[in-house]
Amino acid sequence: NYSTYKERLKDIYGGESILSINGHNYQKGERLDAFYSSGFVTDGSNNIVYSGGVPLSAPSDINNRKFLGFMNPDYTFGINNKFAFKNFSFSFQFDGRIGGVIWDEVYKDGMNGGTSIESASGDFGTARLAEWNVAKSNGGSLPSGYTGAYIAPGVKIISGTPTYSGGAITNLSSLTFAKNDVTSTVQNFVSGSLINTTEYWMTDRSYVKLREVTFGYTIPAKVIAKSKLFKSASFSLVGRNLLYFAKRKDIDLDQFPSGYNDSDRSLNNGGTLQSVTGRRFGFNINLSF
Numbered sequence: 304n305y306s307t308y309k310e311r312l313k314d315i316y317g318g319e320s321i322l323s324i325n326g327h328n329y330q331k332g333e334r335l336d337a338f339y340s341s342g343f344v345t346d347g348s349n350n351i352v353y354s355g356g357v358p359l360s361a362p363s364d365i366n367n368r369k370f371l372g373f374m375n376p377d378y379t380f381g382i383n384n385k386f387a388f389k390n391f392s393f394s395f396q397f398d399g400r401i402g403g404v405i406w407d408e409v410y411k412d413g414m415n416g417g418t419s420i421e422s423a424s425g426d427f428g429t430a431r432l433a434e435w436n437v438a439k440s441n442g443g444s445l446p447s448g449y450t451g452a453y454i455a456p457g458v459k460i461i462s463g464t465p466t467y468s469g470g471a472i473t474n475l476s477s478l479t480f481a482k483n484d485v486t487s488t489v490q491n492f493v494s495g496s497l498i499n500t501t502e503y504w505m506t507d508r509s510y511v512k513l514r515e516v517t518f519g520y521t522i523p524a525k526v527i528a529k530s531k532l533f534k535s536a537s538f539s540l541v542g543r544n545l546l547y548f549a550k551r552k553d554i555d556l557d558q559f560p561s562g563y564n565d566s567d568r569s570l571n572n573g574g575t576l577q578s579v580t581g582r583r584f585g586f587n588i589n590l591s592f
Contacts (some may be wrong), residue, residue: 304398307378310335310563325570326368334373336563338404338570342369342502344465347475351457356450356487357496359460361470369470371505374562374570377402392519392539399548403508403562408577409553411504415494422493426453431489451488459483510556512580513546519587535591543583555580 312322312329321328327339344352344359352359361367381398413419423431430453437452438445463478472478497503519539527533549556554577562570 304381305378310375310565324568326365328365336374336570338371338374338562339368340371340501341499342371342470343500344470344472346458346480353455353457353459353483353485356455356485357492358500361467367467367470369502371502372404374405375403376400376508390521390523394517396514397511398514399511401509404505405508405556405559406501406504407506407551407554410551411498415498422489427489434488450486451491453487453489453492454485455483455492457483459485507550508556510547510549512544512557514543516542516545533590533592537589539587541585541587544580545582547580553579
């Protein structure tokens, strides 16, 4: 099985030129699963721009929300097959959705609380350890005025005032940039600023599952014939969600089949009720009287 679709704004009642929903002014012909939110501001070389050691924020009005991708998958697919040999049967099903984006609320909350492994790895981990040592030597708390040990990779503006459109700087040629060298505590960087930058928490919506594997056996008719109770009998072992392939595995993307919901014109981006996928094993017994 293979399927694909795109939902576009065909017309607007009353001759209006825009439809303002989900933080964007959609025009005729636009895909309604296009997602706009807060994103990183970059220079002409795609380096993230920082101010005071944290990501620089564009104005928060609707015209400066950044396009972060399409919420619906590019296509869905499924492969289901069954084999039988004598009294044995074997079946499996692979399926998935490819393309689209979604934000990872589990990752966001874990980073905000400092419990995500990424918050204690790499540059974040190095800075957290340095800050912990400073706090330890200061009786358990960071000294007043301490600016932190984390320096984000990117640039800062050293001259000029940026102007914006669509969340991007429009006057790059009139600005002067330099390598970012301003420190921040990890907590302030993540919980004070990064937490409000939706782009950081976006992830690929693609996934593939080995959804089900079944191995069955049917008791031969001559054996059943000796019984006056049953006409046929079979049993099978079943495994579900045995394999799961996705960029991030902390959420089960199968919970969110599509992004745009036409019933209430909302973007189903997962919200806070995200959970991981789980393997399940069981058996079936089929008896015919």
